[in-house]
Amino acid sequence: MNLAISLKRAISQWPDKEAFVDGQKRLTYAEFGRRVAALTHIISNLGLGKGSTIAVLAPNCLEFCELYFAAACLGAVLCPINYRLASAELAQILEHSESAMLIAHTDFAEQAAHALENLSQIKLVAWLGAGKLPDIKTKSVRYEPFLLTEWNKELIDNLATGSDLAQIYYTSGTTGQAKGVMLTHENVAYNALGAVAELGLNDSHCWVHAAPMFHLVDAWAVFALTWVGGKHVFIPYFHADNLLPLLEAEAVTHTALVPTMINALLNSGSLCQYSYNALSTIMTAGSPIAPEIVKQIQEVFSCTYVQFYGMTETSPFLSISLPKSKDLERPKAEILAIRSKTGRPFIGVDLKIVKEDGSEVQRDGIEVGEIIARGPNVTKGYWKNIEATEQTIRNGWIYTGDLAVMDCDGYINVVDRSKDMIISGGENVYSTEVEYVLHEHPAVLECAVFGIPDEKWGELVHATVVFRAGQSPHEEELTDFVRERLARYKVPRHWEFLEELPKTGSGKIKKKELRDKFWLGRERRVN
Numbered sequence: 389m390n391l392a393i394s395l396k397r398a399i400s401q402w403p404d405k406e407a408f409v410d411g412q413k414r415l416t417y418a419e420f421g422r423r424v425a426a427l428t429h430i431i432s433n434l435g436l437g438k439g440s441t442i443a444v445l446a447p448n449c450l451e452f453c454e455l456y457f458a459a460a461c462l463g464a465v466l467c468p469i470n471y472r473l474a475s476a477e478l479a480q481i482l483e484h485s486e487s488a489m490l491i492a493h494t495d496f497a498e499q500a501a502h503a504l505e506n507l508s509q510i511k512l513v514a515w516l517g518a519g520k521l522p523d524i525k526t527k528s529v530r531y532e533p534f535l536l537t538e539w540n541k542e543l544i545d546n547l548a549t550g551s552d553l554a555q556i557y558y559t560s561g562t563t564g565q566a567k568g569v570m571l572t573h574e575n576v577a578y579n580a581l582g583a584v585a586e587l588g589l590n591d592s593h594c595w596v597h598a599a600p601m602f603h604l605v606d607a608w609a610v611f612a613l614t615w616v617g618g619k620h621v622f623i624p625y626f627h628a629d630n631l632l633p634l635l636e637a638e639a640v641t642h643t644a645l646v647p648t649m650i651n652a653l654l655n656s657g658s659l660c661q662y663s664y665n666a667l668s669t670i671m672t673a674g675s676p677i678a679p680e681i682v683k684q685i686q687e688v689f690s691c692t693y694v695q696f697y698g699m700t701e702t703s704p705f706l707s708i709s710l711p712k713s714k715d716l717e718r719p720k721a722e723i724l725a726i727r728s729k730t731g732r733p734f735i736g737v738d739l740k741i742v743k744e745d746g747s748e749v750q751r752d753g754i755e756v757g758e759i760i761a762r763g764p765n766v767t768k769g770y771w772k773n774i775e776a777t778e779q780t781i782r783n784g785w786i787y788t789g790d791l792a793v794m795d796c797d798g799y800i801n802v803v804d805r806s807k808d809m810i811i812s813g814g815e816n817v818y819s820t821e822v823e824y825v826l827h828e829h830p831a832v833l834e835c836a837v838f839g840i841p842d843e844k845w846g847e848l849v850h851a852t853v854v855f856r857a858g859q860s861p862h863e864e865e866l867t868d869f870v871r872e873r874l875a876r877y878k879v880p881r882h883w884e885f886l887e888e889l890p891k892t893g894s895g896k897i898k899k900k901e902l903r904d905k906f907w908l909g910r911e912r913r914v915n
Contacts, residue, residue, distance in 0.1 A: 389550050390458070390463075394577075397615065399417050401617055404416050405417055408619075408620050420453075424718070425542060426536070427535060428458050431464065432462065437464060437546060438464065441465045441470055441556065441597070442467065442489045443481070444466065445471055448597045449624060451491070456610050459554070459707075463548035466912060471496050472892070479506070480566075481566065482507055482569060484505060485556055485558075493516055494521065494696060497519060500522070510526050515531060553570055554569045557604065567771075570770065575703045575768075576703055576765070576850045579705055580615060583609075583705065589612055593616070594643070595618055596643045599620035599646060600654075600893060603647055608703065609644065622811070627633055628649075629657075632656060633658075635662065636664060639666035642671070644673070647675055647678075651834060654681070655856065670685055673698070673704065674896050679724065681827060682695075694708060695727065696731065702779070703765040705737070707725065707732060707739065726799060730792060733798075738763055739761040742757045743755075748796060751796050758806065759772075759788045759792050760786065760787050766786050791804045810858065811843075812847050814846075819837040822879075826870065828873075829869050831861045838850055840882055841906065849877075850882040851882075855885065866880075
């Protein structure tokens with residue numbers, strides 16, 4: 389199976405349906421198909437095809453979607469790049485991925501130009517956006533006029549196989565040098581069809597691409613929604629005050645965000661100015677979410693909340709917080725608790741939580757182990773990095789580095805990254821547990837909990853907190869608040885208050901960046 393099937397099916401079954409909305413642009417599937425067909429010829433004329441790598445550096449937009457499908461049709465490999473990276477990081481990825489073509493938005497012209505200075509492998513740069521083109525040695529064209537040079541051509545379909553490489557995603561690099569995660573057509577197709585089945589997606593649904601399309605919190609929906617003839621709406625950059633009116637105007641039914649984004653929506657001053665009657669499902673992924681925020685989502689938007697968990701390496705789904713039918717009969721508080729968990733294994737995924745000796749943890753919701761998994765959506769490994777592949781994938785199982793528990797009903801809940809677990813005085817402290825409690829305090833907008841060095845205890849629990857506007861409780865108040873709800877050894881002993889927390893391009897909090905300044909000149913034991 390290859391990913392081009394999803395587009396061909398949509399064109400055949402829903403040719404005249406409005407399917408793509410990007411600002412003033414509104415296209416049917418048939419019109420979108422003609423643009424993708426032209427793009428396949430543009431790329432093919434450069435001598436690129438099966439196995440060639442094409443990089444894209446752009447905000448969410450129609451053209452990003454076109455590139456996903458054109459690469460799939462040609463059997464080429466798409467390399468979506470985080471636009472928040474520095475020029476040196478961008479150059480490293482372009483070189484390492486062996487990219488032969490770059491599609492870049494003029495919003496990022498400066499860093500792209502610097503990245504291309506010493507690269508000779510790029511045959512062409514196609515620029516999106518109306519901004520000024522930089523002066524570079526590499527041949528450059530504007531995307532839209534160039535597309536029209538191959539108009540009214542038939543779609544090229546190189547019939548990629550399931551085992552052919554479809555995409556390379558470079559990890560954010562917050563824990564070290566970025567690695568290129570290889571995903572095949574089978575990986576991505578299986579994940580998309582699994583999402584269709586789990587979520588009941590169909591042609592009445594409208595998805596807004598609000599999380600970055602270079603990241604798999606959102607990118608899986610490119611194929612899943614197309615497979616069922618759904619509608620795609622694009623917002624270039626996430627901003628709560630821009631997304632909220634779009635949800636109403638386009639009758640959006642589904643979206644996926646990282647927790648920091650949903651937090652921004654809930655705290656937007658314009659939240660009550662719009663209605664969200666069409667909104668059916670809000671999903672979050674990327675990091676655990678506090679139950680208090682889940683409660684707010686359901687109350688404010690009157691929609692279903694679903695958490696999904698996974699990794700770039702798993703395309704991305706490993707679990708999903710959809711209650712089993714029997715559990716929907718439970719009291720509301722218990723259903724909320726299930727939806728707030730990491731969830732049950734995704735369809736087709738074989739998932740276990742294991743101790744250091746390889747045996748499985750007890751299904752008691754208490755014993756902690758590492759999540760390992762296998763399935764058709766799991767990566768083949770890391771691009772040109774055999775050592776990292778062998779460290780992560782062992783005997784067919786991917787070791788996630790995430791620590792979790794499993795309850796008697798088979799629902800799992802991530803308690804921490806193994807690298808983030810705090811050991812204070814010999815006791816394990818899971819940062820998410822403390823963060824969840826802090827989110828219950830009415831003055832706390834965002835927080836990050838981690839360990840800092842201490843001569844006596846090894847590590848102390850530290851909390852970095854951002855307050856809501858107009859709020860400024862004393863440290864003692866927060867300490868007492870946590871102490872009333874958690875054991876004393878879990879209570880933060882050290883506090884830091886900031887105006888905002890640093891975040892990755894996908895919106896996740898950079899906990900490592902916050903923590904590292906406390907460990908300068910010291911070696912931290914990695915769990």
